[in-house]
Amino acid sequence: MNEHPGGATPVTRGERPERAGHGGLRALDADRFDAAAAVGGWRGILESVAPTLVFVCVLAVRPDALVPALAGSLLVSAAALLARLLGRQPLTQVLGGGALAVISALWAWRSGSATNFYATGLVINAVWLAVTGGSLLLRRPLVGLLLDAWHAASGSGRGEQSAAAARRHALGTAILAAMFALRLAVELPLYLAGEAAVGALGIARLLLGLPLFAVTVWFVWLVVGPALRRAPAPAPQG
Template identity: 40%
Template sequence: MSAADEQRPEQAPSSASEVIGAALGGAARKAGLDPTEESSTQKVVWSAMGGWRGILESVLPSLAFVILFTLAPDPLILSLGVSVGLAAVFTIVRLVQKSPPSAALGGLIAAAAAAALALWTGRGADNFVPGLITNAVYGTVFLVSALIGWSLIGIAAGFLMGDATGWRSDRRKRRAFRWLGIAWAVLFFARLAVQLPLYLTDQVTALGTLKLIMGLPLFAPLIAVTWLVVRALYPRASPQDPAPSA
């Protein structure tokens, strides 16, 4: 086997990591998660949640569905219609104000797909199937990537900090990003472990309530921890630090 052949297995992961890093890093910047910027942890978490608008877009459609389904489960189309309608209103408001509609549009598409499935099966619990699938997929991807040494957190942080894949040669960074990836996987799998039994037993109200409780309230502190760890691994140079001597 030639030296060129020996190097080929390493080239593909590097190229893939650059593409994934660019995508994740771009998404992180749009969400206000750029470690190169001087921001407080509170501001970063608030920005990642999208502020009050983001919180309302995330919570209100599901909350409306749970309340209406609990008070009047029949007809199912009422609770589903209000949920999708709220998501549509948020999207229209963003379009009118010419603000980035991606978050609200994504919520609208997810709400519409979930509602269509629930109407097709006639089961209110099926409104939560997309969320269950999302948790399973995200949990698996975060866990596998962390265990094989290509943590998605590390790939995104490396792109944002101009470190590319250099963090993989730093034992401290590699270990930190591995555990951060595992922590995110645990969050997604914990949601799945709690919510799947409720789905299987058709406990719609409890399922919807726990989905809300295990949403932003768990997302926010993990975002804060991730931000603090990345900032600790890549400390900003102080303006007063002396320049290295020649």
């Protein structure tokens, strides 16, 4: 579950500027949901999708071209990093994506199996499923913890702290857990099928990546938003 700081949600009429969400779960704190901003804006979308898309396309043309496919994916990530460096823009998202691309490429290259390019993503989704599920079992829903941390870091008022809000946080966390479970349910059998399913696995990764994440965050926003929007805005500083 990544935050995507590549774009910012514009402050819309009636929205509190200090609570304008941008990127990932920060979008939950906005008065109006912006799907593009939730996944980092169009630039963030391109940076996240392009490395995998290049990998899939190269292997679709030449199924035996594992090394060129890995090299193309890494070059795209490097180009995104260089563009942000030259533009003096935040590097958080592109560095995370670049590190993931390097680890995935090394795993696939060392094993000689194209399917292992996607193994890192499977591990990450499994970890997040365990985290979200564990937070529900401990009755400390991850969505509530992240929103509290975001409010504390931004200096804005905390959301509603009632039992109803806690139930909303739990439901929002369950929705996130369902997203990770769905990814694993679709991608793991394709991964276990081996090289014969590498193209299908790549397509599944693209479809279950940012598009599913945007839809999931929207559902979470619908669930937890009412409690957040009932919270009073912080008093203006003298």
